[in-house]
Amino acid sequence: MSAPPVVSIHPESPDPARKQIADQIRSAIVENLLMPGDELPSVRRLAIDLGVHFNTVAESYRLLSAEGWLDISHGKGARVLRRTATSLPDDSEREEFRQRIRHLVAEMRGRGMEPLAIRGMLLTSLEGIQ
Amino acid sequence: MSAPPVVSIHPESPDPARKQIADQIRSAIVENLLMPGDELPSVRRLAIDLGVHFNTVAESYRLLSAEGWLDISHGKGARVLRRTATSLPDDSEREEFRQRIRHLVAEMRGRGMEPLAIRGMLLTSLEGIQ
DNA sequence: TCAATCTGTACACTGCTTATGTACAGTGAG
DNA sequence: CTCACTGTACATAAGCAGTGTACAGATTGA
Numbered sequence: 001m002s003a004p005p006v007v008s009i010h011p012e013s014p015d016p017a018r019k020q021i022a023d024q025i026r027s028a029i030v031e032n033l034l035m036p037g038d039e040l041p042s043v044r045r046l047a048i049d050l051g052v053h054f055n056t057v058a059e060s061y062r063l064l065s066a067e068g069w070l071d072i073s074h075g076k077g078a079r080v081l082r083r084t085a086t087s088l089p090d091d092s093e094r095e096e097f098r099q100r101i102r103h104l105v106a107e108m109r110g111r112g113m114e115p116l117a118i119r120g121m122l123l124t125s126l127e128g129i130q
Numbered sequence: 131m132s133a134p135p136v137v138s139i140h141p142e143s144p145d146p147a148r149k150q151i152a153d154q155i156r157s158a159i160v161e162n163l164l165m166p167g168d169e170l171p172s173v174r175r176l177a178i179d180l181g182v183h184f185n186t187v188a189e190s191y192r193l194l195s196a197e198g199w200l201d202i203s204h205g206k207g208a209r210v211l212r213r214t215a216t217s218l219p220d221d222s223e224r225e226e227f228r229q230r231i232r233h234l235v236a237e238m239r240g241r242g243m244e245p246l247a248i249r250g251m252l253l254t255s256l257e258g259i260q
Numbered sequence: 261t262c263a264a265t266c267t268g269t270a271c272a273c274t275g276c277t278t279a280t281g282t283a284c285a286g287t288g289a290g
Numbered sequence: 291c292t293c294a295c296t297g298t299a300c301a302t303a304a305g306c307a308g309t310g311t312a313c314a315g316a317t318t319g320a
Contacts, residue, residue: 016307019144027236042267053309058268067240075267075315086242094251097238101255104234106157108227110197112216115259121224122252125231129245146278172296183280188297205286205296267316278305287296 006033009050017052021060029069029080031128036082040070136163139180147182151190159199159210161258166212170200 007024009017028034040046043061047054061078064070068086072078089097108118137154139147158164170176173191177184191208194200198216202208219227238248 014149018307023233023236026240027232030236030239044267055269055310056308059307061268069240072268073315074269075317077267083240086240089238089241089243093241097234097243098251098255100234101252102157102161103153104227104230105255105259106153106160108219109160109259110156110199110213110216111219111223113219113227115256118259119253119256121228122231122256123249125228125235126245126249126252129235129239129248148278174296185281185298186279189279191297202297203286204298205288207296261320263318263320265316265318267314269314270312272310272312274307274309276305276307278303280303281301283299283301285296285298288294290291290293 007046007050009052017050018056018059018063021046021050021057022063025060025064026067026069029083034080036080038080040078040080042077137176137180139182147180148186148189148193151176151180151187152193155190155194156197156199159213164210166210168210170208170210172207 006028007021009020011017013020015023025034025040034040040061041049043054043057047057050057061070061072065072065078068083069081070078071081105118105122108121109115113121136158137151139150141147143150145153155164155170164170170191171179173184173187177187180187191200191202195202195208198213199211200208201211235248235252238251239245243251
């Protein structure tokens with residue numbers, strides 16, 4: 001039931017550590033690298049592995065719990081939940097996603113990547129998805 | 131030679147205002163909504179429109195200038211540059227982009243969007259690109 | 261039972277980052 | 291020259307990310 005960490009921290013990233021951790025765990029769940037029922041490492045265990053404070057990991061877990069990905073219980077630990085169906089994103093939420101894609105694509109294009117290469121990278125990202 | 135702002139601030143976003151501004155202007159340039167030679171609004175003008183301090187806008191302009199998007203001259207203003215060819219991103223930079231796409235897709239999937247809808251949104255984002 | 265040792269939680273505190281206030285300096289029109 | 295516009299520099303304030311430390315629930319085994 002326990003599972004590999006699949007998390008790493010990039011200190012030079014503009015994203016705060018707790019967001020990096022949450023992003024990576026969320027992705028791992030969506031890609032079925034972490035399955036419902038899997039136990040996550042304790043906040044102290046993962047914190048040591050990543051070189052951050054355990055409160056930072058705890059905040060990541062709480063964020064994922066608030067999003068419905070994890071079940072945390074005091075004294076026991078954190079497990080991956082089976083996701084219940086959520087309401088579909090509304091127009092403004094979809095627009096927000098659109099903007100984020102748009103900005104990411106602009107950065108890639110600005111870094112010299114060809115539209116075809118960008119297209120390939122975008123499509124590849126969908127492969128692991130259930 | 132002057133051009134529409136095409137920028138707005140979302141105070142509830144986790145991204146700092148100066149990054150939001152830079153992201154939107156960069157996207158507009160990549161999508162040819164802003165063309166080389168176009169004058170940007172003065173930092174004070176845009177700051178008033180957006181409801182932020184003009185130093186915040188100035189920082190955005192400096193960031194874009196450092197990336198090679200803008201030519202800023204003291205006393206005159208800021209103009210969109212014709213981008214010179216950049217070196218292609220190396221493996222680690224490409225991997226970083228891959229991760230960002232991966233995390234964004236996971237968020238969309240987690241919000242209930244179907245893979246096909248995500249795919250459609252990703253591909254649509256390439257349409258405006260030169 | 262109860263102590264040891266795991267687990268997550270709460271909250272004050274520090275330091276860095278973001279945003280602002282304000283003074284300064286370059287440019288060009290009149 | 292002067293005025294009204296440009297961007298720049300830097301000190302200060304506010305907000306937020308990360309940490310230290312004390313606490314509380316759960317489980318194991320003596």
